[in-house]
Amino acid sequence: MAVVKQKVAILGAGSWATALAVLLAGKGIPVDMWSRRAGLAAQINAEGQNSRYLPGVSLPPNVRVTPDLPAVVKNARAVIFSVPSHAFREVLRASLPHLPARALLINAAKGIEEDSLLTLSRVFAAEAGEEETNRYVVLSGPSHAEEVGRGIPTAVVVAGRDMAAAEAAQDLFMTGNFRVYTNPDVAGVELGGALKNIIALGTGIADGLGFGDNTKAALMTRGLAEITRLGLAMGANPLTFAGLAGVGDLIVTCTSMHSRNRRAGIEIGRGKSLSEAVASVQMVVEGVRTTRAAYRLAARYQVEMPITEQMYRVLFEGLPPREAVVNLMSRGRRREMEEVALAAALWREKNCK
Numbered sequence: 001m002a003v004v005k006q007k008v009a010i011l012g013a014g015s016w017a018t019a020l021a022v023l024l025a026g027k028g029i030p031v032d033m034w035s036r037r038a039g040l041a042a043q044i045n046a047e048g049q050n051s052r053y054l055p056g057v058s059l060p061p062n063v064r065v066t067p068d069l070p071a072v073v074k075n076a077r078a079v080i081f082s083v084p085s086h087a088f089r090e091v092l093r094a095s096l097p098h099l100p101a102r103a104l105l106i107n108a109a110k111g112i113e114e115d116s117l118l119t120l121s122r123v124f125a126a127e128a129g130e131e132e133t134n135r136y137v138v139l140s141g142p143s144h145a146e147e148v149g150r151g152i153p154t155a156v157v158v159a160g161r162d163m164a165a166a167e168a169a170q171d172l173f174m175t176g177n178f179r180v181y182t183n184p185d186v187a188g189v190e191l192g193g194a195l196k197n198i199i200a201l202g203t204g205i206a207d208g209l210g211f212g213d214n215t216k217a218a219l220m221t222r223g224l225a226e227i228t229r230l231g232l233a234m235g236a237n238p239l240t241f242a243g244l245a246g247v248g249d250l251i252v253t254c255t256s257m258h259s260r261n262r263r264a265g266i267e268i269g270r271g272k273s274l275s276e277a278v279a280s281v282q283m284v285v286e287g288v289r290t291t292r293a294a295y296r297l298a299a300r301y302q303v304e305m306p307i308t309e310q311m312y313r314v315l316f317e318g319l320p321p322r323e324a325v326v327n328l329m330s331r332g333r334r335r336e337m338e339e340v341a342l343a344a345a346l347w348r349e350k351n352c353k
Contacts, residue, residue, distance in 0.1 A: 208269020
């Protein structure tokens with residue numbers, strides 16, 4: 001399918017929104033970005049870059065930023081939501097009366113709504129109606145804005161319940177440096193993108209405590225196991241977590257200094273409070289809200305998530321980070337492969353009859 005050079009709208013003006021604008025504009029597609037703050041919109045337009053959130057990356061001339069949301073989405077071929085997860089419902093609700101009837105709707109946020117414990121696709125369905133979900137897709141995977149904005153080779157995944165919509169998004173984003181795969185497992189892609197932020201906070205804390213690569217590998221591997229357990233309980237395909245939205249995003253978020261969650265974790269491991277650590281990052285740290293949501297989801301679905309539990313206690317109950325590591329290391333004996341095999345068998349039994 002050829003890319004239509006009709007305008008694309010991006011709701012949000014943070015680092016990821018800006019990187020996606022650069023990517024699409026580089027393909028000759030006109031891009032209108034919406035910024036909640038008029039001052040930020042004016043600054044970006046005047047400077048030709050988003051020096052607040054993505055400094056050093058020049059915006060092509062076919063990118064325009066404005067605080068006028070109806071004007072941004074008017075006549076757009078596709079509308080990309082790239083706002084923090086806690087703002088998704090509000091921005092979606094404000095944009096719904098203005099969305100073009102046949103526009104492709106793409107969510108690039110990663111998180112779980114804290115109050116409702118809904119994934120963002122379920123938030124979308126609640127606000128827009130189930131009949132609209134066939135044109136809604138999720139963009140996720142290992143993709144730091146700082147690298148995408150500079151054209152560094154990247155691979156991501158788009159998930160949608162309608163494969164035609166997912167393939168339209170695939171065609172929209174694909175470039176020689178930005179490879180896009182499709183996946184029908186919306187729940188798995190969303191949960192992988194959200195829950196990895198909890199583990200990244202944990203690996204950051206381990207780094208801040210002065211621990212090594214062995215500790216990081218253990219947290220990432222066992223973190224993937226508990227992400228998969230919760231995902232399975234919530235209807236995801238466990239194989240999704242072996243892909244870009246699972247282990248791929250987990251690796252990049254847990255190991256890179258581009259990761260806000262890892263950076264915040266490092267500061268907590270060094271002794272800063274949660275508020276001090278988040279303030280030092282100067283951007284939204286999605287893993288904080290996601291930890292609260294996942295802690296409650298684990299209880300709801302009766303899923304064992306020991307790393308998430310310890311992260312919750314560190315962030316919100318004042319548990320010293322070093323004690324959290326001791327708690328994890330002193331847990332009773334467990335088996336590994338039997339757990340993975342059981343998860344896969346349960347999913348096959350439920351979905352492959």
